[in-house]
Amino acid sequence: MTAPADDTAAGVQAPGPAAEALAEYRRRRDFTRTDEPPGTGGSAAADRPVFVVQKHDASSLHYDLRLEMNGVLKSWAVPKGPSLDPADKRLAVHVEDHPLEYATFEGSIPEGEYGGGTVMVWDFGWWEPDLAWLAESKGGKSKGKPARAREAGGGAEVAAEAAAELAAAADGTGAVAPAFDPEDALAAGDLKFIVHGQKLTGSWALVQMKGRGEKNWLLLKHRDGAARPGSNITGEAPDSVATGRSLEQIAADEQIAADEAT
Numbered sequence: 001m002t003a004p005a006d007d008t009a010a011g012v013q014a015p016g017p018a019a020e021a022l023a024e025y026r027r028r029r030d031f032t033r034t035d036e037p038p039g040t041g042g043s044a045a046a047d048r049p050v051f052v053v054q055k056h057d058a059s060s061l062h063y064d065l066r067l068e069m070n071g072v073l074k075s076w077a078v079p080k081g082p083s084l085d086p087a088d089k090r091l092a093v094h095v096e097d098h099p100l101e102y103a104t105f106e107g108s109i110p111e112g113e114y115g116g117g118t119v120m121v122w123d124f125g126w127w128e129p130d131l132a133w134l135a136e137s138k139g140g141k142s143k144g145k146p147a148r149a150r151e152a153g154g155g156a157e158v159a160a161e162a163a164a165e166l167a168a169a170a171d172g173t174g175a176v177a178p179a180f181d182p183e184d185a186l187a188a189g190d191l192k193f194i195v196h197g198q199k200l201t202g203s204w205a206l207v208q209m210k211g212r213g214e215k216n217w218l219l220l221k222h223r224d225g226a227a228r229p230g231s232n233i234t235g236e237a238p239d240s241v242a243t244g245r246s247l248e249q250i251a252a253d254e255q256i257a258a259d260e261a262t
Helices: 017-021 023-027 100-104 131-137 144-151 156-168 182-187 247-261
Strands: 050-057 061-069 072-078 089-098 107-109 117-129 190-196 201-208 216-221
Touching: 017 023, 023 089, 050 072, 050 100, 050 247, 061 089, 061 100, 061 117, 061 182, 072 100, 072 216, 100 117, 107 247, 117 131, 117 247, 182 190
Parallel strands: none
Antiparallel strands: 050 061, 050 117, 061 072, 072 089, 089 216, 107 117, 117 190, 190 201, 201 216
């Protein structure tokens, strides 16, 4: 298996919520056959929460969006892949949480195993809540400024300013709002977030589809400076950001390595 270098520090995963969240992930896999990380000795959290999209040629080609939250990678399978065109509404099926180490997994899952096929690190970076959008939705007094900042792509200064607006607008009295928890946003079925990837950037939304079950969401690109109407980013940039390889090259390299090991 070939994987990119992991930028997070190595650490030992202690029992707790993250370990419990990975129970379904482990139940589905035979780690004596697959090189996927078991998530038992994983990586410590990075300074910034990881964002990764993995291109996965399994029974059907799809893209797996993963966002680090509370020690695991929350994951959605996106059959058509993400789009920078705000007109595209992409189905995103919520799947089991994955360990943090999975963010750097690139290689092959054996045929007959869960998700058997080739996996590529298609995009990689970090993410943050879109606090400017949240400030607007809460009715902040300076609604125009976060909008202009979002058009320009945001940034630390914008996020801090938006967080202050969000707190001040919490109840109309200036009372400080509790810290934003993306898990609460997911529970409510609506997460607005900004990604800082190599292929994907800007503001996005994950919105749970009403009346379609808990697993069915939509992945949407907001209209901002990173939006590209009419574009096809998955077709324009099909290869790995980690190794520059295509899915076919990854599969061929994995087969060579397997043959040499026998």
